[in-house]
Amino acid sequence: DAKTTQPPSMDCAEGRAANLPCNHSTISGNEYVYWYRQIHSQGPQYIIHGLKNNETNEMASLIITEDRKSSTLILPHATLRDTAVYYCIVPPGGYQKVTFGTGTKLQVIP
Amino acid sequence: KAGVTQTPRYLIKTRGQQVTLSCSPISGHRSVSWYQQTPGQGLQFLFEYFSETQRNKGNFPGRFSGRQFSNSRSEMNVSTLELGDSALYLCASSLGINRAFTYNEQFFGPGTRLTVL
Secondary structure: OOOOEOOOEEEEEOOOOEEEEEEOOOOOOOOOEEEEEEOOOOOOEEEEEEOOOOEEOOOOEEEEOOOOOEEEEEEOOOOHHHOEEEEEEOOHHHOOOOOOEOOEEEEEEO | OOOOEEEOOEEEEOOOOOEEEEEEOOOOOOEEEEEEEEOOOEEEEEEEEEOOEEEEEOOOOOOEEEEEOOOOOEEEEEOOOOHHHOEEEEEEEEOOOOOOOOOOOOEEOOOEEEEEO
8 A cells, every 4th residue: 555644734824835745655556646634623625636647626736746756735825724634645556445644734824 | 415414423422332323425425434533543444335335444443343224324333432432433425436446536524523431
């Protein structure tokens, strides 16, 4: 299983870009990288996913390195509502057996 | 479309008791996964049910069990409760397409907060 490593916490000033890194050096060729976030007292919410190309949606952008060993989630203009725990996961073999771990706690500061 | 619902939202039990938690997935979703969330361990996978069968299982003792009904609703049971079982239990539903390298995006419910005294 591809293990992911994320910093436990990060701060970001409101209005600035938040760049959240994730290391997944043992990822296999067909495995995707998924990002979720969990706002306090709620269940995690899907943000974005990618395989090898950079991806963008209305919530965020995902940059995956060419060797696929790491990725960065970018929130272009962080707001206070983006304060949450962000999880980077690589579902093993694409199956649903996924442990989210402890993620990165992002604090957006006014 | 209604989201994932979990009942009850809060529960207080004492050591040695058993508890049953319920999860209703999004309509059309056939896979239901259960997770335990504690401050120290984060979000840990318990098990996944698909078409009334347990398809994946995490590393939890046999006191943790579950089942899924024909309408995809799922229940999770914890017997002989221990203090360490105090946690937020989250349920997530997904389409559950059963194909290699096909992880389906998961939709989480609000969770059930279990406190064991």
